[in-house]
Amino acid sequence: MNQSPFASITPVVKNLLIINVLFFIGSYVLERAGINLDVLLSAFYFNSPLFRPWQVVTYMFMHANFAHIFFNMFALFMFGPTLEYVMGPKRFLQYYFITGIGALALQMLVQAIEVHGVIGSFTVANRDIGPYVNYAGFNKLKEIYYGITLGASGSIFGLLLAFGFLFPNVEMMVLFIPVPIKAKYLIGGYIVLELIGGFGQFAGDSVAHFAHLGGALFGFLLLKYWRMQRPDNFY
Numbered sequence: 228m229n230q231s232p233f234a235s236i237t238p239v240v241k242n243l244l245i246i247n248v249l250f251f252i253g254s255y256v257l258e259r260a261g262i263n264l265d266v267l268l269s270a271f272y273f274n275s276p277l278f279r280p281w282q283v284v285t286y287m288f289m290h291a292n293f294a295h296i297f298f299n300m301f302a303l304f305m306f307g308p309t310l311e312y313v314m315g316p317k318r319f320l321q322y323y324f325i326t327g328i329g330a331l332a333l334q335m336l337v338q339a340i341e342v343h344g345v346i347g348s349f350t351v352a353n354r355d356i357g358p359y360v361n362y363a364g365f366n367k368l369k370e371i372y373y374g375i376t377l378g379a380s381g382s383i384f385g386l387l388l389a390f391g392f393l394f395p396n397v398e399m400m401v402l403f404i405p406v407p408i409k410a411k412y413l414i415g416g417y418i419v420l421e422l423i424g425g426f427g428q429f430a431g432d433s434v435a436h437f438a439h440l441g442g443a444l445f446g447f448l449l450l451k452y453w454r455m456q457r458p459d460n461f462y
Contacts, residue, residue, distance in 0.1 A: 239316045240307035243323065244300055247379060250288040251296050265289065269375035270331055272338050274350040277373065287327040289377035299379045306390045313393060314455070322389065322449060323382045329445025330381020334438040337425075338371045376435050384421075384439045385446030387414050392450055393457045418443055 236244070254264045270286035271278040290296035311319040339349045345364045351372070390397075391414035398407035418440065425436030 235308055236304070237308045237311040237316070237319075239311050239320050239323075240303060243303060243307070247288050247290070247296060247300055247303075251290050254289065265375055265377065269377035270334075271373070271375060272342075272371050273335055274342075275372045283328055283331060284324070286331060286375075286377050287324075287379050287382055290379070291377060295378055299383050302383045302386065303379070306386045310386055310389050310393070314389075318453070322385065322446065325449055326385025326442045326446045327379065327382035330384070330438040330440075330442035331376060333441025333444065334376055334381075334435050337437045341367065342371055376438060378435075380435070381438045381442035384418075384442035385449075387417065388443040388446040389450060389455075391415065392447065393455065395457075 250264075250268075257264055266277060267279070268282060268285040269289045270282040290299065307319075310322075314322060342351070343349050345367055351368065391410045395409065395411035397410045399410055399413055400407055401413065421436045421439045421443075424434060425440060
């Protein structure tokens with residue numbers, strides 16, 4: 228009798244998958260009823276008039292489209308159970324949320340630096356960007372103050388970092404690459420690409436690269452703080 232591929236999903240990963248899918252379906256249904264959860268639950272810059280404190284957590288469960296949630300949940304499904312087994316459910320859940328919050332923290336720090344570069348301050352007086360008439364500056368402020376950050380990607384990058392850190396020599400296969408690549412090289416290369424994307428600020432790129440990097444950074448710091456090491460003979 229063939230075992231279901233979902234039989235090995237650990238409890239915390241299973242619940243995270245369910246919650247993310249429920250948020251995605253709920254957003255889709257309510258949007259058709261005229262309720263935009265993106266504005267309520269996605270994250271905005273801390274000085275934006277649309278920012279609400281709960282967005283620091285809820286943004287992790289919002290996704291822009293099917294491809295966005297599919298690839299995030301696929302990564303959670305692939306890497307999460309192993310890490311939950313090694314860390315234990317409680318610590319794994321802490322790791323997931325801390326890296327997600329850390330991802331948003333770095334994203335907002337970068338946004339604050341960009342705002343300061345436009346107006347010489349980290350916040351706009353009365354949260355009104357109208358007086359800043361310079362066209363380029365106005366557009367930059369509008370992008371920061373009214374652009375949303377959403378998705379589990381920050382936490383997912385934390386998981387990728389943890390897997391590469393704890394299991395650096397595990398060989399992984401990648402689509403279109405015919406040879407296995409060790410986790411430390413594959414995940415390290417992915418982080419380098421995010422650095423290039425973040426600092427390059429390429430036109431038309433709407434990916435929150437610094438949120439991804441924030442998830443990886445906080446994941447690394449957390450693993451070092453916990454002094455976690457690869458368990459012997461796990462692979």
